[in-house]
Amino acid sequence: MSLFSSAYSLGLDIGSSALKLVELKETKGGYVVTRCDFQEIPPDSIVDGQIINYQSVSAALEELLKRAKPHTKRVTTSIAGTSVIVKTVNLPMMTQDELEQSITWEAEQYLTVDINEVNLDFQILETRPEENQMSVLLVAAKKDIINDYVSVLSELKYQLVVMDVDCFAVQNIFEFNYPTEPGEMVVLVNIGSHITNVELYREGKPVITRDISIGGNSITDEMQKVLGFSYEEAEEVKKKVSEGEETSDQILGVMKAGVDNLVGEIQRTVDFLMGSVGESDIARIVISGGASKTYGLREELSNAYGKEVEVLDPFKSFQLDTKVVDPALINFLGSAATVAAGLALRRGE
Numbered sequence: 001m002s003l004f005s006s007a008y009s010l011g012l013d014i015g016s017s018a019l020k021l022v023e024l025k026e027t028k029g030g031y032v033v034t035r036c037d038f039q040e041i042p043p044d045s046i047v048d049g050q051i052i053n054y055q056s057v058s059a060a061l062e063e064l065l066k067r068a069k070p071h072t073k074r075v076t077t078s079i080a081g082t083s084v085i086v087k088t089v090n091l092p093m094m095t096q097d098e099l100e101q102s103i104t105w106e107a108e109q110y111l112t113v114d115i116n117e118v119n120l121d122f123q124i125l126e127t128r129p130e131e132n133q134m135s136v137l138l139v140a141a142k143k144d145i146i147n148d149y150v151s152v153l154s155e156l157k158y159q160l161v162v163m164d165v166d167c168f169a170v171q172n173i174f175e176f177n178y179p180t181e182p183g184e185m186v187v188l189v190n191i192g193s194h195i196t197n198v199e200l201y202r203e204g205k206p207v208i209t210r211d212i213s214i215g216g217n218s219i220t221d222e223m224q225k226v227l228g229f230s231y232e233e234a235e236e237v238k239k240k241v242s243e244g245e246e247t248s249d250q251i252l253g254v255m256k257a258g259v260d261n262l263v264g265e266i267q268r269t270v271d272f273l274m275g276s277v278g279e280s281d282i283a284r285i286v287i288s289g290g291a292s293k294t295y296g297l298r299e300e301l302s303n304a305y306g307k308e309v310e311v312l313d314p315f316k317s318f319q320l321d322t323k324v325v326d327p328a329l330i331n332f333l334g335s336a337a338t339v340a341a342g343l344a345l346r347r348g349e
C-alpha cells in the first residue's frame with residue numbers, strides 16, 4: 001500500500017445524460033457504500049465521449065462533488081464508444097516486459113488509429129505455449145478525451161488516477177456480485193442513453209466486446225418526433241411509464257417501436273459477436289444501465305432469445321452506510337449505477 005492509499009475508492013461515471021458517483025470503503029466485513037449520487041447534465045454536453053460543452057459539464061460535476069463531498073479526491077473514471085478501441089489479438093509468446101517494449105508496434109499492426117493520438121494499454125488474457133501464441137487484450141484510448149477528463153477534474157481539485165473502459169467496469173461489478181459456472185457464456189449488455197456496451201464474458205475474461213451507438217435516448221427521440229413532445233416531456237413520460245404509470249395506447253405504441261428498434265440493434269450485435277467467435281450457446285444475458293429499466297425492454301430481449309434476462313444490481317453485495325447514503329436513492333439509481341460501482345471497485349493504487 002502506498003502512503004497515499006486510503007480505505008476509500010471513488011468511481012465516477014461520466015455518462016452523456018448524467019454523472020454517476022459511487023464511493024466505497026473497504027472494511028474487514030466487505031465493501032460499504034459511503035457515497036452515492038448523480039447529477040444530470042444538459043443534453044448534447046457530451047457527444048461521442050467528447051466534452052462539447054465544457055462549462056456545463058464542469059458546473060454539473062462541481063455541483064455533484066460539492067454535494068456528495070467524497071472522502072477521497074482520487075477518481076477512477078472510464079470511457080466508451082468511439083473514444084476507445086478494445087481488441088483481442090493473437091501474438092507470438094513473449095514476456096510482459098517484451099510486450100511492453102513492442103506494444104506500439106503491435107498495436108499499429110492491429111488498430112486502425114494514429115498511434116500518436118492514443119494511450120495504449122494491454123492485458124495478456126491467455127497463453128498457449130504449445131502453439132507459441134498468446135491472446136492479448138489491446139486498449140487504445142484517445143488522448144484528447146482523456147486530457148479533457150483530467151482537466152475538468154483537476155480544476156475541481158480532483159485527480160484522475162485510473163482511466164478504465166465502461167464494459168470492463170460492468171464486467172468488474174458483475175464478477176463481484178454474480179458467480180458464474182465454468183465455461184458458461186455470459187452476455188453483458190449495458191444500455192446507456194447514447195451508447196450500449198456489449199461484452200461476451202466467460203471464465204473471468206472478456207471474449208469480445210463492442211460498443212454500439214444507440215441507447216435509451218433513441219426511444220426519447222422517437223417520442224419527440226412522433227408525439228411532438230419536448231425532450232424533457234418525452235424523458236419524463238418514458239420514465240413514468242417505465243415505473244408503472246398508466247398511459248395511452250398511442251404512447252405505448254411509440255415506446256414499443258423504440259424498444260423494438262433498440263432490442264433489434266442489441267440482438268444484431270450479440271449475434272454478430274457470437275458468430276465472430278464461433279459460438280452459439282448463450283448461458284446468461286444480463287442487462288444494466290439506465291435504459292435497462294425501459295418498459296418492455298427486458299421482456300422483449302427475453303423473447304428474442306427465449307431465455308430469462310437478468311437485471312444487474314450493482315449494490316447486491318455491498319452494505320450501505322445509511323447515515324449518509326439514502327437507500328431510496330440507491331433503489332432509484334439501481335442498475336444505472338453499474339459503471340460507477342464497477343469503477344469504485346477498481347482501486348487506484
Ligand SMILES: Nc1ncnc2c1ncn2[C@@H]1O[C@H](COP(=O)(O)OP(=O)(O)OP(=O)(O)O)[C@@H](O)[C@H]1O
Nearest residue numbers: 015016017018192193194195216217242290291294
Ligand atoms: N426509470 C427509467 N425508465 C426508463 N428509462 C430510463 C430510466 N432511468 C433512466 N432511463 C434512461 O436511461 C438512459 C440513461 O442511462 P445511463 O445513465 O446509464 O446513461 P449514460 O451513462 O448517461 O449515457 P451513455 O453511457 O450512453 O453516455 C437515458 O436514455 C434515460 O432516459
Ligand SMILES: [Mg+2]
Nearest residue numbers: 015016192339
Ligand atoms: Mg453510461
